[in-house]
Amino acid sequence: MKQILSGLLLILASLWPAMHQAHAADALPSWNDTATKEAIVGFVEKVTTPNTTTFIAPKDRIAVFDNDGTLWSEQPVYVQIAFLIDRIKLLAPQHPQWQTTQPFKAVLEGDMDTLVHSGAEGLLRLVAATHAGMTSDEYHQLVRDWLRNARHPKTNRPYTEMVYQPMLELLAYLRANGFKTYIVSGGGLEFMRAWVEDIYGIPPQQVVGSSLKSKFEFRDGVPVVVRVPEVEFVSDKEGKPVAIDQHIGRRPVMAVGNSDGDLQMLQWTSAGDGPRFGLIVHHTDGEREVAYDRESKIGKLDRALDQAAQMGWTVVDMKNDWETVFPDN
């Protein structure tokens, strides 16, 4: 009986991908039938068809995604910055020195230009001030509590509804085809881990981000790992391929981003042998989202856009390629 059942199971399991693949196009209903969708589906079918020269073994099907501006909206300000601003304001009475120290001063004065200009390092100083001494669990709880109540300044929707529906579908489509989907973001590692499993289906071990150092200690006799206010790693620009090599240890076959911060990740992915796929989300839709690229302070897309044609990267024209931008309420 066991042998018959296991034989049947193997036969059915082998039929399953074929049945599934035939319906691949349905997996991306929020993508219009343009060349972009065709390129994505073409790549996935090409690398998952056995006994071809372009077949990629499941263990090598690694896809890396930037987060801000690629999986969810980053305008008018990175969501993590909105969180940090609220947090810094809440804690400011206990830290009078923040009135005169950057980037805290910029936060308290609402000086977004200075704040954005302080970059990933400045962001990590804010993270350090609001995260140090906490365990990951404690920090995750803070982030989740904030996300439940915070609203996007323009749409008044929770930030977790400002994710891109076509990208949710792309993540699921890739996973259904044996890909492991990773986030590789300049944003804070623990800020993302607090919610990305629920929203994107990406588990914590597949999240790579900027991080603080930690230490192991006993707190009231209980062993804990707590953050210390010192930058461990900035996972942006050149830091992205470095973080991928360190954390994943395989070169991705697919990289998805939206800004020059993703350029090196795209370059490094494309330089591998065999089929590779680079995808750039170009924010062309000023009506349903925000139109921005070369001149934007947040999510500047300039050099990566210039290199796209030469490198064979596919560029998403958000306005024309996406039937829907955000999930329905």
Place this chain on the structure above:
Amino acid sequence: MKQILSGLLLILASLWPAMHQAHAADALPSWNDTATKEAIVGFVEKVTTPNTTTFIAPKDRIAVFDNDGTLWSEQPVYVQIAFLIDRIKLLAPQHPQWQTTQPFKAVLEGDMDTLVHSGAEGLLRLVAATHAGMTSDEYHQLVRDWLRNARHPKTNRPYTEMVYQPMLELLAYLRANGFKTYIVSGGGLEFMRAWVEDIYGIPPQQVVGSSLKSKFEFRDGVPVVVRVPEVEFVSDKEGKPVAIDQHIGRRPVMAVGNSDGDLQMLQWTSAGDGPRFGLIVHHTDGEREVAYDRESKIGKLDRALDQAAQMGWTVVDMKNDWETVFPDN
């Protein structure tokens, strides 16, 4: 048709674990029928039986394993040290300053005491000197070439045959029960990644180890990630829970080690809520392997052994619990 097939598949898939579980004991043939094996199987059955208070969801089934002395032999010297010694000797003519600089001097003079005493930091300086400027792929190739020809000084077998057969079975048994198996070792990350997927079935993204910093650069127009001679992280003792929190982002439910270097990983794993399993490999078999614990320079097991009873950790008595130690030729 598709619906019928998928329905059948789901039914069969749901029967599969039950059929499989009934034969769990067969999965560990190199383990004698002692209390140790009973404890392991009891834990796995307890946490994989649905609709019980002890059930652990598959996503939380994280098991972490030390490598040296836990998955393969670490006596008379860590295998990575043997590799580094051969490598340093090969490169020494081009580095005259090594004759007078530790830990290189110790290597060239065969002074193992000084070498072992230089610890993980000393080891990483040797790694830095032999790895810097290389990509991961280049380093993996060096390690694989060396492993093909190197032989264990006592048994004359390839080091990759000095792995513990009962632990190979335990890794496979856990994976068959939905666990993700990770290595968390003080040893070099890339030294392990070169071979552990072939030997243990553990993919590179599930290997955590001590590491050097890297940089992204263009080499003859090709983007590469290369190591720089600077220590990034030492994944030993207190570093193990820190590395787990950073890399995996979930607290393991099972930790397996063999020395005081694994104590903090065991403590941190055990401090989580719900069922937890700590396992310590005690090297009690002087005939088939090497008997050592409290006084050993390599793989010293002292404090962790003292705490085992109080913490409820299971201790493997290698001599009595293992029917076989190494795989058959």
